[in-house]
Amino acid sequence: MDMTGATHTTDDDRSETDEGPTTVNVGQFEFERGGSVDLDVAYETYGDPTNPPVLVAHALTGSQYVAGAAPEELGAQAGSWWDDIVGQGRPLDTREFFVVSANVPGSCYGTTGPASEGPDGEPYGPDFPAVTVTDWVRAQAQLLDHLGIDTLYAVVGGSVGGMNAIEWAKQYPERVERVAAIATAPRLDAQMLALDAIARRAITSDPNFGDGRYYGDEHPDEGLATARRIGHVQYLSKTSLEDRFGRRAAERAITAIDDPTADAFPYRDVVSYLDYNAERFTERFDANSYLYLLRAMDEYDLARGAGSDAAALAGFDGEALVVSYTGDWHFTVEQAETLATAFEHAGAAVSHRVVDSDYGHDAFLVEPETVGAPLSAFLDGGAEKAGFAPVHASLFS
Structure with a gap:
């Protein structure tokens, strides 16, 4: 296993970086839509590796630096995007969980992507293979193999990171016990x-x-x-x-x-x-x-290849938390209810928490308390303890 970079742990178990991203080379990676590259996966870890592992999937332009600063060359906006969720005393308490977050293939924060140097010494550019959410999940699974993690206590993600999370339940249902899908949906709508x-x-x-x-x-x-x-x-x-x-x-x-x-x-x-x-x-x-x-993100469809959302999740017998926001028109409450229903029909225990917020899609980032309470309850006691927020019929009329 080829690993570069260095990760340090502060007193509150949130990482700071030395010269650049920590990476694992997973070898020649075959992409779902064709093509392959020698793939480096950049990642960060937080907490004690002997604790139950939780994978956090980032949103569209997020990074592996879910908590704590990113390297200076990546810019301040690349890091600390969920500081209020990950760390000691926070919902993803790094005294209780071993948190792993990986940058996805195709991005530009350390994992191999179009801007990375190709075999000819020049950036791949448009020669980089097309990527899918399934590719992201497969790359994360290979990273976890390198880290010696077989089964995840939970996978947590918001926005397209939530699609990433539910794809874990589809692709590797035996490797994940809980899925928390926040401000997301089984697919995008036409708008x-x-x-x-x-x-x-x-x-x-x-x-x-x-x-x-x-x-x-x-x-x-x-x-x-x-x-x-x-x-x-x-x-x-x-x-x-x-x-x-x-x-x-x-x-x-x-x-x-x-x-x-x-x-x-x-x-x-x-x-x-x-x-x-x-x-x-x-x-x-x-x-x-x-x-x-x-x-x-646009091409993701949970039901693809399975016939229905519930069929796609049929192998998952764990528990799920779905969180949606009334002011979110990117991933709507109605779409989240479709996802929650699919988990239920697949036989999983599920809680759908509807948050009354006018902020919009980014509420899961800028109003972390709306995520923290249900997520803490879910990680502690599963879907039953997370409870249900009422889903009003008027939302779907």
């Missing part, structure tokens, strides 16, 4: 597919994108920034945007190219928010990786 397609076109239409072999001085930053703006709109609800920004003018000067009439009207605070986050994102993320990961 999200449409918006993601526009985001991808924004990147590929950038003059600097070319054919995806842009790894020189000029990158498709404008296209990537536009794609990220679309993403941020998806992550917030209509109410949240109105409450946070309304129509007020921004306090800073405009920083992005706008239409010719821009000087005649206010630079809105909501637009400034989108511009700022887009600019920061282009500093830390690879455009090809964004294309690959968006496609993996």
Whole structure:
């Protein structure tokens, strides 16, 4: 086993990094849709490896640094994305659990992806194989093999990380006892597919994108920034945007190219928010990786190859927690109820907790208390102890 990098443990069992990501080389990896690469999987661990293991799956542009800072070269936004959930005294208490988080294939935070050096010494770029959520799960399973972990006490994930979590129940039902799927669904709906397609076109239409072999001085930053703006709109609800920004003018000067009439009207605070986050994102993320990961999320369908969601989960006899948010229009409460029903029909014990929140999809990140309480109860006592929140019929009318 080839391992690089170093991980240190602080007093509260949250890791800090030395020179870069800790990686395991799992050898030649065959992708579900064809092609193979010599795959490095970057990961972080937290807590005592003799404790029950819990795998945490990150969201679309997340990293393995679920708690604690990421290496400086990756940027501050790459780390500490669930600090309130992972650590001593937190819902995923590192005094009780051994937490593992791995960066997925196709990303750009240490696991092999389009920006990684290929056999010819140049970045793979568009020659990197297409990736799927199933590939992510298989790569994680191989990482766990290297770590000597056969059975997971739980796998936990939010957003597309939640898809990752439920795919564990489908692909390796004998290797996982509990699944916590947060702000997710068995598949995306047509509206999200449409918006993601526009985001991808924004990147590929950038003059600097070319054919995806842009790894020189000029990158498709404008296209990537536009794609990220679309993403941020998806992550917030209509109410949240109105409450946070309304129509007020921004306090800073405009920083992005706008239409010719821009000087005649206010630079809105909501637009400034989108511009700022887009600019920061282009500093830390690879455009090809964004294309690959968006496609993996869009094409995920739990029922594929099984006939139905319940059939896909038929081999899983553990317990499941599903958490959804009333203000989330990316992955809706109705979609989450479909997932919970599939677990129930497959014979698994399941709790569906519906959180009343106007924030939107990102509530599971910015309102960690809404995750912490049901997750703690679930890890401690299973679906029965996690309980059920009422699912109102009006939500589905």
